[in-house]
Amino acid sequence: MRDTRAELLMQAETLVRGRGYAGFSYADLAAAVGIRKASIHHHFPTKIDLGAALVAAYAARYAAALEAIRRDVPDGPGRVEAYGRLYLGGVEQGLGCLCAALAIEGEALPERLRRDIAAFFADHLAWLEAILREGQADGSVRGGADPAALARYVVATLEGALLMERLFASPAAFRGTLAVLVDGLRPQ
Amino acid sequence: MRDTRAELLMQAETLVRGRGYAGFSYADLAAAVGIRKASIHHHFPTKIDLGAALVAAYAARYAAALEAIRRDVPDGPGRVEAYGRLYLGGVEQGLGCLCAALAIEGEALPERLRRDIAAFFADHLAWLEAILREGQADGSVRGGADPAALARYVVATLEGALLMERLFASPAAFRGTLAVLVDGLRPQ
DNA sequence: GATTGTCTACCATTAAGTAGGTAGATTGCT
């Protein structure tokens, strides 16, 4: 027995991250999974339901990764670097961030999805703020700067680097930007 | 006589930056301009033609702004800050970057548009690299770092900040990220 | 008189979503 729902989520994520939310259709997804278009509606009645499930699964994966980083990496810069490497996979596979793909649609995006991706970013910001605050406390991160502002700056840099370096298909350049970012966080 | 072509470009830019390239249609544009759908095809035979014209106009506006900044602002950090303020308008108006909106579509984007937006980013990177190199030479920018890598990092940070802070409708947060970015470029 | 800009009216294709049905597994009841 193959888990069709999981397969749908996986292929849909690849499609959205590769071409945007408005840029893929149930027909595309049906072809990718090898199922009929109508059968998708059995699992995800509307495209909005599918989008929301996509964001939920994506956010859950990230949440687990963030927890693992906090557990396994001791210092602030090391944690931010590990966080940045989560984005690197996207550059290597030619896939953007799911939530960036949705965020681009802006006003056209169903309210529910807009809320969900805002929560996604808010979660990352809260995690980073805590990480940076801890780093400042233990001296691994340069003091003086507001951790909340620093967190926004970190997410922005990585989201932007993923967006641009995917276009240029340049993981090396992404690594370079990550290095500049992390170096700037260390105490001088 | 109203310049319909210019009006089409203006409204189309707002639509693409607000909802993405796949997220707007000729019907939307026709309604926005107050013209019939078929008339748009007279000015821009295909959607790709329109997209290319959009990128060309957008790139030309940026090119003029970059030249003005180089002329009017003397030091490296000041120039980068002025560059960053070009993005701020987008956050304030709730509009993303045109080229980011196109870049998200990735593999689904017509090859021609992909080339055009790659050139857009390459132009900015070259300008910034020169600006940063000059800044290092005159001592206004911290030395040691590779200007090309630094340029990629600057564009990434601003593109990412525009993407995220538009979602949060927070020009203040964008300003905060810009401040962190520019401060990090100054010599310690 | 040719070109420019707009129109109405259309086309083929694709979009998301629905209706209704079928085969097979699971469940509850006697």
Next chain:
DNA sequence: AGCAATCTACCTACTTAATGGTAGACAATC
């Protein structure tokens, strides 16, 4: 254990609306 009811997951066939794009007519203008 036997059996009917239900549920799950899929199907074909369809609807309605929207998509990008075309054909050809009509005025105004150069």
